[in-house]
Every structure is written in structure tokens, then in C-alpha cells.
Amino acid sequence: MPEEKPVRGETALIAALHRRFGPPPPGVALGIGDDCAALDAGGEDFLLWTVDTLVEGVHFDLAYFSLPQLGRKALAVNLSDIAAMGGVPLYALLSLGWPRHRDTAGALALGEGLAQAGQEYGVAVIGGDTVSSPGGVLLTLTLLGRVPREEMLTRQGARVGEGIYVTGVLGEAAAGLEMLKRGLALEGELHQALSQAHLDPRPQLQAGRVLAREKLATALIDLSDGVATDLGHLCRMSGVGARVPAATAPVSPRVQAAAPALGVDPLDLALKGGEDYQLLFTAPAAQASALLAAFARAGLPPPLPLGEIITGPGVWLETAAGEKDIAGQGFDHFRLDL
């Protein structure tokens, strides 16, 4: 094993593991370092493959998640990885770790939520495994999907001068989590919407397909860890940087409204909070009107401008006080951060 500097943070750990696993073999169109792996079996489509684990006490708290909601969310976060490649989901396997002290009726309720979400999104749960857990509930889903090989979008491909867009306003999931963690009660609609944003995120599968099918994006990622971290990944993989003007950042009005009660900076939640599960993508400026038209045709809300791709590295937040690089500064609530 070669000498190596100590590894700090999830990105560095994944990179160090990557070096151990070596380059992907033939038949693998895309290995470690994107939202999904992509397999090339010679057909018209690449096969997309992803895995994600949710751990009680890290990713969710059963004080405010119902078990059906949890099954549903586990599917959503995996579906978001398929959306981030421009793909269509196909099948799922569930690996469920269940605490001995919990009634198995709860496992069935979780399965019911997962099954219903599967029907809604056209994903069949076709197998899996249950194990005993000495701690809390553990929930791993692995999904397969497909994407026409000419359409697949990755984290690579953003070019200097292109616009950066997101498929929806930012920060609601992070605000919802803060609210739920602290047990705050906000005004009715606001409370409901922010809770839902954390408890029941909607993977942007349709937007991903529009971008892929109509070849409107040059690079694509989903917002699981926050703009600062995820745009940082996209920039690093594309070999570019990004400029994000604070004044025009698409912060959710609900986050603005909740910020005083939460005592947080809404811009921080929007750019550094995670789990919005919106898509973030880059597109040439010349495509801007085609982009709006395609989203409108698909019945989707218009993509929102976030900034511009510049010479790298860095994700430069522009405020009245000047510029600072926020790359990798997502709150990383849920991730490994050592």
C-alpha cells in the first residue's frame, strides 16, 4: 500500500477507496464518482446502478418520520440518483436492518410506503434481504435504471461561460429538518410545506428526462448534500469553477419566511443545506430559451438560474462583502465527515 496522507471528509475517503478499487473494467461506461455507475451491455441503453443507505439517528429520526414515509423517502433519494443521469428507473432491491425491539408490523408499514412509492414512480421492488440491527433501523436500497447511451448526462461536461440552473427553489428540506429537530411549530401552510420537503422529497425524474432527451444540459447532478458540495463535485469533475451571485440565488420564499423563527441565514440553508433533491445542471447561454420552452412543454416549472461556470477551481459566492469559495461547505448533516 503506498504512503498516503490521512483522509479527511467523505469526498477524500471515496477518492482513496477509488484508488484501491482501480479503474473500471471494460463494460463499465462510468465507475466511481458520479450519481450512478453505468454499465454498457452493448444495447441501446446504458444500465444505471446506484445504492444508498439511510441510518436511523443520522439520516432520519422516527420521532417525526412515520415508517411508510421512511420507506417512501428511501426510494426517493435513490430515484434522485437515477434522475441525475437523465435516466428512467426500473427495479429496486431492499436490504432492511430491523431492531429486535421493534414490532415487525413496523417493517411491513415501511414496506407498504416503499411499495406505494414504487407504484407511483414505476419502480418494482423485486427482492432483498432482512437482517437484525442492534441499533436503529437501517435501510439500504439499490436501484437499476436505464438511459439511452447517447443521452446520459454526468457530472462532467460543464464549460466556461455556461449557465448554472436548478429545477426548483432551495433550502426547504434543510429548513424543514431544522424545524422538526427543534420541535418548532410554524404557521400552518409553512409548517406543512417545510415538513414535507424533508419528509417526502420528490425526485426530479421528469426534469432529468427532459434534459437528457432534448440534450439541453452539459452536466447534471442532484442536490443531496447542498449546492456548495454538489456544485463543487460538478465543477471538480468538469475541471471548471462556478460563480454564484448571492443576491439572485433561488432561495425558497418559505425559507425566507421561516428564517427568523429558525434563527438561521436563509442563504446558508439554500446553498449549504442538503436534501433538496432538485437537479442542478449547466447549459450554454444560447440554449436558455430552448430550455424554458422544453420545461414548459413538459408541464414543469421553469429552471431557475443559479450562476455561471467560470475558470476553476472553486464555487465562488458573490456577496456585497466580496467573493468566497464555498466548495465542499455543505452542512453534510448526514454524511461521513471526519
Add this chain to the structure above:
Amino acid sequence: MPEEKPVRGETALIAALHRRFGPPPPGVALGIGDDCAALDAGGEDFLLWTVDTLVEGVHFDLAYFSLPQLGRKALAVNLSDIAAMGGVPLYALLSLGWPRHRDTAGALALGEGLAQAGQEYGVAVIGGDTVSSPGGVLLTLTLLGRVPREEMLTRQGARVGEGIYVTGVLGEAAAGLEMLKRGLALEGELHQALSQAHLDPRPQLQAGRVLAREKLATALIDLSDGVATDLGHLCRMSGVGARVPAATAPVSPRVQAAAPALGVDPLDLALKGGEDYQLLFTAPAAQASALLAAFARAGLPPPLPLGEIITGPGVWLETAAGEKDIAGQGFDHFRLDL
């Protein structure tokens, strides 16, 4: 949700989840209830897909597992599921839950063991995910493999009158676990072999391929939960029963030798202990000599007779004291058992 009796035990839980997930859609050759799911993408091969989670304190104890051994074993137990379909492994994704208090150097050591085992078995680790774990180490692997569609073996297909075979002697992994858990020191070679059986099981990929390619078996399963449980699964899925004469059961001589020190019945360890990761299969009596010849040609040790398929249900252990049904009586050390 329809009224349902309370669910007890892992098999019942999986069956109840299965009802919620519904029948597999077109394109799925085999859904829940076998060692792998099998996908039919229209080519010559079915795609095999499996997922397994190992949980610290349930499936392994880092008091006697090194982290590279753990990475290696996680791959082995998943490979055994591919072997149990007669398949060839292709790719793996890792989802690693790492405790905040552990140095990431340990995660890299685990990755190193996994990478080395992957090279040995021809499996590329092509992606994955790391998360923080509030408890111990969590390790999920999902594997894809392939099997020619005409060759795939499942848990279904055993017929009355056929012989039941295993690919090696039984009980060593369970004896090794007992020995390690109690911190017993046995005589050198015995200690080493029993430790290895628990710490470093060898998936029977080559035997699975011989059985599949030469169409020698009618049904196949791997021994993860013990003969009593796994032969029980095979019988239930095939709609048959089994007769297992105690006097001729292929109990490992090492287990016989260690039994007095462990204070256990060697037959119990062999039939109810888990994790041997040998293959168990059924074959017509008329094939017995072809079977031996094929294993010899492949340089594999001869399959060992375990019993006979009879009219079901049940897995009937025949002793001097009479017959009893041991179906589902595996120790289930590691599984969910409520």
C-alpha cells in the same frame, strides 16, 4: 391493508413484504424468494442481482475480524448468492456506514481487503456510497452477475426421489464462530481452520458454474443460514420434502474434533449452524456418476450426499430415536428473528 396475522421470523417477514411489493413485472425472470433476482434484458444471459448487509455486533465482531478480512467476507457472502444461481459475478457497489469515532484508515483497510478479494474473484467494485454510522460498522454490498438463461438454477425444481448433495463438509464456520466468541484456544491447525471458516469463507462459484453449465442439478441454494433453514427454503420453493439421515450427514471431522471443547453437538452445528457458504443442490440418482466425473474434471472435491427428496413438506432428520422435522431450525444467529 388487509388483515394479517402477526409476522414472526425472517421468512414470514419477507413473505409479507413480498405480498406488499406484488408480483414481479415483465423483464424480471425471478423476483423475491431466491438467492438473486434475475433480469431478462432479452440477451443470452440473465442479469443476476443481489444485496446483503453485514452489521457490526450482529454479523461480525471486530474483536476477531481484521478490517481487510471484513471487506473480503462481505464480498464472499454476496458472491455465494451468485454461485447459488450458477452465475458468474461481474460488478459490485459498496455502501459503507462508518462510525465517527473510527479512523478512516480503517475504512481504507476494509476497502483494501474488498479490492483484493474482488481481483481474486474477478469482480470490479465500481461505485458506492459512504455514510456516517452512530453505532458500529455497516457494510452493504450489491452485486451484479450473469448466467446463460438456459443454465440458471433456482430453489425450485427438486423432485421426489432425487439426491441432496453439498459441496463440502458442514459445521466449520459455526464451530469457528463459537470458538471465537468464547475466546477458546484450540490446537493449532484446528484453531486456524475453524477460524478461517468463519472469517474467510470461500464462495463456491466454480461448483455453481459446473452444476449450471453441465445441467447436473435440479435445484440449488447456498448454505448461509444452515441446512435446516436453507434446505427448508429449497423444499418449500420446490413443493417437496427432504429426508436427512443423521448417521451419514457430512459433518466436518474438525467439528467432531472441536465439539467436546465447545460443548456442542457436532450434528447440530453441521445442520443448524450457518455460514458454511457451501452449495446445497438436488440431482437425479441417475446423474450421480456424471456429477462425480464433472466435479473431478473441474478439479473440485466430490459433492457429498446429504439425503433424499421425499414428498413434502418438511426436512426430516432421521436418527436412532426417530424422525423429526428440522425445517427452519437454523440457529439464525445473524438474521432477524422476532
